[in-house]
Amino acid sequence: MAKKSKLLADLFHETLKDVYFAENKILKALPKMAKAAQSKDLKAAFVKHEKETRGQVKRLEGVFKILGKRPVAKKCEAIMGITKEGDEIMSDFKGMPALDAGLLAAAQAVEHYEMSRYGTLKCWADELGMPDAVSLLDATLKEERATDSALTTLAKSVVNIEAEAHM
Numbered sequence: 001m002a003k004k005s006k007l008l009a010d011l012f013h014e015t016l017k018d019v020y021f022a023e024n025k026i027l028k029a030l031p032k033m034a035k036a037a038q039s040k041d042l043k044a045a046f047v048k049h050e051k052e053t054r055g056q057v058k059r060l061e062g063v064f065k066i067l068g069k070r071p072v073a074k075k076c077e078a079i080m081g082i083t084k085e086g087d088e089i090m091s092d093f094k095g096m097p098a099l100d101a102g103l104l105a106a107a108q109a110v111e112h113y114e115m116s117r118y119g120t121l122k123c124w125a126d127e128l129g130m131p132d133a134v135s136l137l138d139a140t141l142k143e144e145r146a147t148d149s150a151l152t153t154l155a156k157s158v159v160n161i162e163a164e165a166h167m
């Protein structure tokens with residue numbers, strides 16, 4: 001018996017499940033990162049992004065609803081690896097001057113992964129004729145870009161300087 005052809009709609013749904021897992025995993029990681037951060041500005045950035053991420057999860061649930069599907073997470077190996085690196089940084093650099101620079105770099109790795117995924121999903125939603133999904137995905141993509149930009153500013157203005165200053 002021949003396998004059923006998988007189409008763009010199937011790939012969209014599978015990727016959506018992957019990102020749903022990733023966002024929920026990040027929701028668990030952000031409070032730990034905020035607690036570990038030494039800089040009050042970095043702590044505040046993680047707390048702010050945790051609130052945003054809750055909204056992003058809700059938007060993803062809205063996209064599942066548009067598809068007529070139940071929100072289901074599929075284990076995302078990419079985010080497992082990125083968050084594992086973050087855990088290693090928290091352990092290896094605990095109490096060290098470079099801790100915040102490492103945490104910030106780990107957070108940006110997450111942001112870049114998410115920007116890639118949301119950009120792809122937005123494009124596919126457009127191809128599949130789902131303007132409401134495009135709108136939800138675009139709102140999240142804009143937030144992820146803004147978070148990445150804020151983290152870059154924080155790195156350049158405070159965190160990286162503090163990591164070097166304690167030589």
